[in-house]
Amino acid sequence: MPAAQLACAAIEAVLNALISFDRSATSRGKALQSKRVGVTLAESPWPLAFQFDADAPLTVRVHERVDDDSTPVDCEISLSISTLSELSDASQITGLIKQGRLNVDGDIQVAQAFSQLLGELDIDWEEQLASRTNDVFAHQLFSSVKSAANGFSRVATSLHNTVRNAVLEEKPIAAHPIAIAHFSDQVDALRQDTDRLMVRLEQLENSANSPQGKNA
Amino acid sequence: MRDDNSPASDVSPGANQGQQETTHFGFKQVDASQKASLVAGVFDSVAAKYDVMNDMMSMGIHRLWKRYTLDCSGVRAGQHVLDLAGGTGDLAAKFSKMVGATGKVVLADINDSMLKVGRDKLRDKGLVSNLEYVQANAEALPFPDNSFDCITIAFGLRNVTDKDKALASMFRVLKPGGRLLVLEFSKPTNDTFSKVYDWYSFHILPKMGQAIANDSESYQYLAESIRMHPDQETLKSMMENVGFDQVTYHNMTGGIVALHRGFKF
Numbered sequence: 001m002p003a004a005q006l007a008c009a010a011i012e013a014v015l016n017a018l019i020s021f022d023r024s025a026t027s028r029g030k031a032l033q034s035k036r037v038g039v040t041l042a043e044s045p046w047p048l049a050f051q052f053d054a055d056a057p058l059t060v061r062v063h064e065r066v067d068d069d070s071t072p073v074d075c076e077i078s079l080s081i082s083t084l085s086e087l088s089d090a091s092q093i094t095g096l097i098k099q100g101r102l103n104v105d106g107d108i109q110v111a112q113a114f115s116q117l118l119g120e121l122d123i124d125w126e127e128q129l130a131s132r133t134n135d136v137f138a139h140q141l142f143s144s145v146k147s148a149a150n151g152f153s154r155v156a157t158s159l160h161n162t163v164r165n166a167v168l169e170e171k172p173i174a175a176h177p178i179a180i181a182h183f184s185d186q187v188d189a190l191r192q193d194t195d196r197l198m199v200r201l202e203q204l205e206n207s208a209n210s211p212q213g214k215n216a
Numbered sequence: 217m218r219d220d221n222s223p224a225s226d227v228s229p230g231a232n233q234g235q236q237e238t239t240h241f242g243f244k245q246v247d248a249s250q251k252a253s254l255v256a257g258v259f260d261s262v263a264a265k266y267d268v269m270n271d272m273m274s275m276g277i278h279r280l281w282k283r284y285t286l287d288c289s290g291v292r293a294g295q296h297v298l299d300l301a302g303g304t305g306d307l308a309a310k311f312s313k314m315v316g317a318t319g320k321v322v323l324a325d326i327n328d329s330m331l332k333v334g335r336d337k338l339r340d341k342g343l344v345s346n347l348e349y350v351q352a353n354a355e356a357l358p359f360p361d362n363s364f365d366c367i368t369i370a371f372g373l374r375n376v377t378d379k380d381k382a383l384a385s386m387f388r389v390l391k392p393g394g395r396l397l398v399l400e401f402s403k404p405t406n407d408t409f410s411k412v413y414d415w416y417s418f419h420i421l422p423k424m425g426q427a428i429a430n431d432s433e434s435y436q437y438l439a440e441s442i443r444m445h446p447d448q449e450t451l452k453s454m455m456e457n458v459g460f461d462q463v464t465y466h467n468m469t470g471g472i473v474a475l476h477r478g479f480k481f
Contacts, residue, residue, distance in 0.1 A: 005280040005283040
């Protein structure tokens with residue numbers, strides 16, 4: 001089975017669906033219309049190309065760049081999967097390039113527009129669900145999920161506080177943060193004292209070994 | 217029955233003078249002049265259910281084979297593309313977006329029923345501005361020399377009566393620097409896999425055709441025509457013989473399908 005084509009088809013379907021869910025994506029992605037972005041992931045054997053269509057609404061075709069594909073790209077991006085998540089913040093691009101974790105050839109504005117499009121996707125999932133089911137069901141489901149998430153968060157915070165009190169106050173089996181900080185300060189002071197002593201000893205040794213010292 | 221590795225030409229002269237030339241139609245030998253109408257009968261019968269059957273028979277993998285063909289096409293905005301035997305327009309739809317408003321895609325098929333299904337499907341998708349439809353015989357393409365930047369023929373060449381003539385005709389209408397892509401069923405590279413594939417083709421496929429399209433004979437022909445089609449190396453030689461340069465092929469799904477690519481320089 002052509003695995004690269006399967007991966008491209010999946011990426012294309014997901015990306016186009018996400019873009020279509022965000023009403024402002026087409027206006028935000030105007031700079032990408034008719035642009036072709038080459039993406040090479042260090043961990044992937046297939047260099048990909050993202051070809052944005054000229055017409056609105058914004059759609060993208062994702063395909064593998066085969067060996068003799070000489071179609072020029074507006075921007076070529078090379079990075080690793082670990083850097084992908086950081087691309088969502090366009091202001092980080094320059095920093096990533098300086099660190100050598102991202103390589104961009106061509107029009108940097110296209111790279112930024114590509115990064116912004118993906119990073120700033122604003123999707124109202126409740127509305128998407130409502131369009132496929134109905135408003136009441138979607139609202140109730142999302143309200144339930146939100147209250148369950150809040151409840152889970154409250155339980156997690158409460159559990160954390162209980163365990164913290166138990167191990168620090170009731171059954172002091174763990175050191176209090178203030179005690180740890182005090183201990184760290186003391187260790188630092190001791191390290192500085194020993195360093196000073198080492199330097200003093202070296203000075204004394206040097207003066208004892210020097211001819212003047214021997215004569216004295 | 218013709219062996220897969222038999223000489224490339226499909227059309228055999230009659231044994232005695234005065235006899236008509238014959239060719240294969242599935243495993244049968246028929247008059248060469250009859251094959252086009254017999255093939256037309258098959259596709260008239262399956263046109264309406266063609267897309268559904270393709271998905272069922274290949275379990276959807278035909279979409280990935282076609283995707284790879286698009287990836288290898290190198291088609292850019294403004295170019296002219298001929299999608300021969302384009303059937304229901306899967307490739308033409310994608311090419312239409314790739315060439316944009318300044319380019320042109322010609323969807324050609326010898327079969328009127330298939331062309332109508334393809335035209336309706338593409339119009340329903342809103343693809344109208346850069347698409348043209350031509351009912352054409354691949355052996356005698358009605359286009360001027362050096363007209364297209366890229367020609368594709370997907371799952372169509374095996375139905376052509378005289379493949380050499382068709383390849384020569386494609387070479388003629390291709391621009392210098394242009395490429396031909398032939399996506400076609402081929403010969404599996406693994407013997408065990410080949411036996412499983414044969415069993416599937418001759419036992420399951422016609423039954424699926426009967427169940428879904430109420431037509432087992434057409435799908436029996438499909439299985440037979442695949443076996444009669446030249447293997448990878450033979451088709452490569454055929455393309456080189458008519459003038460194509462740098463001919464290569466890429467096997468997909470164990471050689472069930474191969475994509476041949478040749479350039480005109």
